[in-house]
Every structure is written in C-alpha cells, then in structure tokens.
Amino acid sequence: MWTTLSYIAWAVSILLCAWMLYDWFKIDSEYTEDVLTSSREGEIEAVQEKHQLKNIGGQS
Amino acid sequence: MTAAVDTAGAAGASKRVSLLRVLGPAHVWALGVGIVLVGEFTGWNFAADKGGALAALITCWFVGLLYTSVAMIDSEVTSTVAAAGGQYAQAKHIVGPLMAFNVALYLVFAYTMLEVSDAILVGDLIVTNAATEGLTRHGFVVLTIVLFTWLNYRGVLMTLNVNFIITALAYASILVLFFSVQPWSQGAVLHLGELITPQNALPYGWIGVIAAFQFAIWYYLGIEGTTQAAEEVRSPPRSLPYGTMAGMITLLIAAALTWYVCASLLPWEYLGFTFFPLWDAARVTGSGMLEFLLFWGTILAAVASANGCINDAARAWFSLGRDRYLPTWFSAVHPKYRTPYRSILFLLPIALAFAFIADLNQAITFSILSGVLQYTFMSINIMMFRNKWPLGSIRRGYTHPFHPIPAIVLFVLCVVTFFAIFLGFGSQLIAMVAFYVVVSLWFHFYRYRYVRRGDQFTMPWPKPLGY
Numbered sequence: 235m236w237t238t239l240s241y242i243a244w245a246v247s248i249l250l251c252a253w254m255l256y257d258w259f260k261i262d263s264e265y266t267e268d269v270l271t272s273s274r275e276g277e278i279e280a281v282q283e284k285h286q287l288k289n290i291g292g293q294s
Numbered sequence: 295m296t297a298a299v300d301t302a303g304a305a306g307a308s309k310r311v312s313l314l315r316v317l318g319p320a321h322v323w324a325l326g327v328g329i330v331l332v333g334e335f336t337g338w339n340f341a342a343d344k345g346g347a348l349a350a351l352i353t354c355w356f357v358g359l360l361y362t363s364v365a366m367i368d369s370e371v372t373s374t375v376a377a378a379g380g381q382y383a384q385a386k387h388i389v390g391p392l393m394a395f396n397v398a399l400y401l402v403f404a405y406t407m408l409e410v411s412d413a414i415l416v417g418d419l420i421v422t423n424a425a426t427e428g429l430t431r432h433g434f435v436v437l438t439i440v441l442f443t444w445l446n447y448r449g450v451l452m453t454l455n456v457n458f459i460i461t462a463l464a465y466a467s468i469l470v471l472f473f474s475v476q477p478w479s480q481g482a483v484l485h486l487g488e489l490i491t492p493q494n495a496l497p498y499g500w501i502g503v504i505a506a507f508q509f510a511i512w513y514y515l516g517i518e519g520t521t522q523a524a525e526e527v528r529s530p531p532r533s534l535p536y537g538t539m540a541g542m543i544t545l546l547i548a549a550a551l552t553w554y555v556c557a558s559l560l561p562w563e564y565l566g567f568t569f570f571p572l573w574d575a576a577r578v579t580g581s582g583m584l585e586f587l588l589f590w591g592t593i594l595a596a597v598a599s600a601n602g603c604i605n606d607a608a609r610a611w612f613s614l615g616r617d618r619y620l621p622t623w624f625s626a627v628h629p630k631y632r633t634p635y636r637s638i639l640f641l642l643p644i645a646l647a648f649a650f651i652a653d654l655n656q657a658i659t660f661s662i663l664s665g666v667l668q669y670t671f672m673s674i675n676i677m678m679f680r681n682k683w684p685l686g687s688i689r690r691g692y693t694h695p696f697h698p699i700p701a702i703v704l705f706v707l708c709v710v711t712f713f714a715i716f717l718g719f720g721s722q723l724i725a726m727v728a729f730y731v732v733v734s735l736w737f738h739f740y741r742y743r744y745v746r747r748g749d750q751f752t753m754p755w756p757k758p759l760g761y
Contacts, residue, residue, distance in 0.1 A: 253444070
C-alpha cells in the first residue's frame with residue numbers, strides 16, 4: 235500500500251507542478267510586466283488610511 | 295481591501311497589483327507557531343545528546359528568554375515598519391541596504407532549509423512507520439514541498455487558514471499526550487526521578503549545557519516569521535504584536551510540556567538520539583491511540599512548518615526584487631491570487647534540490663545558523679531604532695518594556711549560541727560566514743548600482759535623531 239501511495243505522491247506532485255507552470259505562462263502572457271511588478275512597499279497602507287479618513291469625514 | 299483597491303483606482307492607480315490585506319491575529323499566530331511547533335516533535339531533543347536531559351531543560355529556559363526578547367523586539371519594530379520582508383524591511387530603514395540584503399538572505403536560507411528539513415522529516419516518518427522494503431522517502435518529500443508550494447501559490451488566506459487548523463491539531467496532540475500520562479502523579483506512567491539522577495543529569499558538566507544551546511534553538515526556531523505577514527494583515531499595529539506574543543506564550547507552554555513528558559519516559563541517551571521524541575514517548579506508554587495521535591501530530595507539525603516557511607521565504611525574496619536588490623522580475627504579484635507567485639515558484643526547485651542532496655543534520659544546521667545571525671542583527675537593530683527614533687518621535691503599534699535589557703540579553707545569548715554551534719559545527723559556521731561575506735561584496739560592488747536609492751525608503755518618518 236505504501237509503495238502505491240508513494241507513486242500517487244509523485245503523480246500528484248507532477249500534476250500540481252504542471253498546473254503551476256501552465257498558470258504562470260498564462261498570467262505572464264495576459265498581463266504586462268509593468269502591471270505584474272507594480273506593487274510598492276507601503277502604498278496600500280497609505281491608500282487605506284486615506285480611504286478611512288474620507289469615510290470618517292463622511293465625504294465618500 | 296476591495297475598497298482600498300477601488301480608491302486606488304479612483305486615484306488613477308487602478309493597474310497596481312499588490313498583496314492582499316486579509317489576515318488577522320489568528321493567522322499571524324498560525325504562521326509563527328506553525329513554523330515552530332515541529333521543533334517540539336523533533337530537533338530540541340538533540341540538546342540532550344549534547345549535555346543530558348537537564349541541559350535540555352536549562353537551555354529550554356534560556357533559549358526561551360532569547361526568543362521572548364526576539365518576539366518583543368520584533369513586535370515593536372514590525373508594528374512600525376509593516377512591510378513584506380519583515381526583518382529585511384526593518385534593516386533597510388534602520389541600518390542600511392547592505393545589512394538589509396544580508397538579513398533577507400538569512401531569512402530565505404533559514405526558511406528554505408527549514409522547509410527542506412520538514413519535508414525530509416515527513417518522508418522519514420512515513421518510511422519508518424510503513425516498514426516496507428524498498429520504500430523510499432522521495433515521493434513523500436516531493437509531495438510535501440510541491441503541495442504546499444501550490445497552496446501558497448493559490449493565496450495567503452487559504453494557506454494560513456489551513457495552517458491554523460493543522461497547527462492547532464498538532465498542538466492538541468501534545469496536550470492529549472500530556473494529560474494521558476497523568477502528569478500529576480509521578481510513578482504512575484512517568485518516571486522522571488528514575489530517569490534523571492544526580493549522576494546523569496549533566497553527564498558532560500556545564501560545557502554540555504553550553505553545547506546544548508545549538509539544538510535548544512529548535513524549541514522556538516522561526517517565531518520571528520510572523521513579521522513576514524506584515525503587508526497582508528488587516529491591522530499590522532494590532533495583529534502583529536498580538537499574534538507574535540500569543541504564539542510565543544503557546545510555544546513556551548508546549549516546550550515545557552514536551553520536555554517533561556519526554557524526559558519522564560525516555561532515557562537521556564535515547565532522547566538525544568531519536569528523530570521522533572514525542573512519537574517515541576507515545577509508543578513507550580503502550581497506548582495505540584496515543585501512538586497514532588502523535589504520529590499524525592508529528593506529520594501535521596512538519597507540514598505546517600513547511601507551509602509557513604514557503605510563505606516567508608517567498609515574501610523575503612519578493613521584497614528583494616521589489617527594491618531591485620535582485621531583478622525586479624521576482625517582484626511580480628499574481629493578479630488573481632495576489633501572491634508573489636514568481637518568488638514562490640523560483641524557490642521550489644531550490645528546495646527540491648536541497649531535499650535530495652542534503653541530509654537532515656546539514657539542513658537543520660544551515661537553518662539554525664541563518665536564524666542566529668538574524669537574531670544577532672535584531673539586538674543591534676532595536677538599539678539603533680530607539681536611538682534614531684526615540685519614543686514619541688514616531689507612532690509605534692507596540693512598545694516593548696525594559697529596553698535595553700531584552701536587546702542585551704538577546705545579544706549575549708546569541709554569542710553563547712554561536713559558541714555552541716562552533717563546538718559542534720565549526721567548519722559549517724566558518725563556511726557560511728564566508729558565503730555571506732562574498733555575497734555582501736557582490737552586492738556592494740555590483741548589484742547596488744541597479745537600486746533606485748530614494749525609492750526603497752517608504753516610511754513617512756521624520757529624519758532620524760542626529761542626522
């Protein structure tokens with residue numbers, strides 16, 4: 235039984251790797267590099283704080 | 295978070311893709327304790343081999359002090375510098391780019407090697423339990439690494455929800471074992487007084503206690519990993535200190551219970567030799583239920599640790615790319631799952647390669663060395679942080695008490711641990727320090743020219759005192 239489970243482990247691993255490689259290729263094809271690497275440190279924090287301030291002030 | 299993205303869109307930045315802020319304190323706890331808890335199931339017990347069972351207990355307390363200092367210092371700095379990369383982002387803003395580059399490498403190596411160790415442990419445990427001729431661990435090792443890489447690829451919320459459940463189950467297995475052996479009644483099942491006597495308590499004297507520091511690190515190794523979630527928690531000033539300190543308290547209890555049960559059931563010579571102390575302790579009780587429970591507890595703790603390590607190593611690597619310390623290609627965020635998918639995938643073959651070429655001892659030592667280098671940096675980092683930005687000059691989510699005592703305690707205990715590692719693995723220590731010197735030279739003389747120097751400092755802080 236354990237030997238069979240070992241083969242299943244290999245098969246599942248190969249399938250998951252194949253899926254991740256496919257998705258990676260798909261995403262890199264659909265989106266530009268500028269969009270994919272557009273994350274900036276601290277940016278979300280600043281945006282979120284502004285948003286909350288607007289809500290508090292009743293302007294949004 | 296959706297509101298935040300929408301607001302960004304309204305501001306004309308709708309094309310930005312960032313990590314998702316979806317985590318709470320429970321996820322921070324799951325990340326930290328999930329990475330560490332495997333250390334109770336294996337690793338800490340090698341301290342008994344170095345200095346006896348009592349040395350394993352003494353170092354449990356002192357290393358607990360080291361990590362309590364780490365948790366307190368980390369909570370203060372990270373609740374202020376809330377960015378992916380954790381200690382890397384701290385080092386960048388407080389010490390400087392070269393220190394930050396080194397810290398990020400410590401993080402990546404510590405977590406990747408720990409992930410490799412976890413996967414090897416899962417494979418070895420299954421092979422030991424199966425007792426089937428010709429069965430190798432490789433399939434199970436690969437599945438552990440690939441499955442949790444896939445989970446991390448698909449999103450941080452599900453990753454840490456899963457980690458919360460499996461970590462809680464593994465922790466529960468320790469509690470069930472503890473209460474099943476009637477800890478209130480020595481002699482019924484436990485035999486601490488017979489197994490630890492004045493003659494064998496410290497078989498190598500006090501130098502054995504010093505040497506035991508090297509493996510006592512495993513009681514708590516990785517709790518500082520909570521900070522890697524800084525950019526993905528909804529409220530960093532609240533969630534990070536709360537999750538980290540709760541995690542540390544959880545681990546102090548787990549370490550004490552683990553030592554008490556194992557030292558009361560297994561002779562110190564065997565305790566210092568086995569790879570599965572809690573599972574073996576369960577087997578000694580003769581209860582099939584406990585044996586089954588601790589087998590799965592060990593498996594779950596190992597996979598929870600691997601899962602958290604993949605999460606943390608990828609965030610550190612991603613942050614290096616985002617600041618151009620490495621090619622920006624690594625800083626890509628998946629537009630659907632909002633994970634650093636290229637960093638996650640890049641580290642996958644590296645982990646697999648080490649899982650095949652390294653043995654458990656080498657992987658563990660590499661991880662511990664990188665971790666202790668990082669803790670040494672943290673003791674210096676907090677002193678600089680308090681000097682440059684004294685209390686009241688910037689907003690802190692948490693302020694740790696008794697400064698500078700925790701920093702001094704941390705530094706002294708790190709020096710002791712380095713000495714202990716030198717006693718056991720001197721050549722690896724020297725080789726690793728040489729490696730960091732070489733990559734530092736590469737960074738300083740070659741890579742740093744590509745860094746946009748102004749862009750990397752993102753915190754809206756006043757100028758540091760004295761500048």
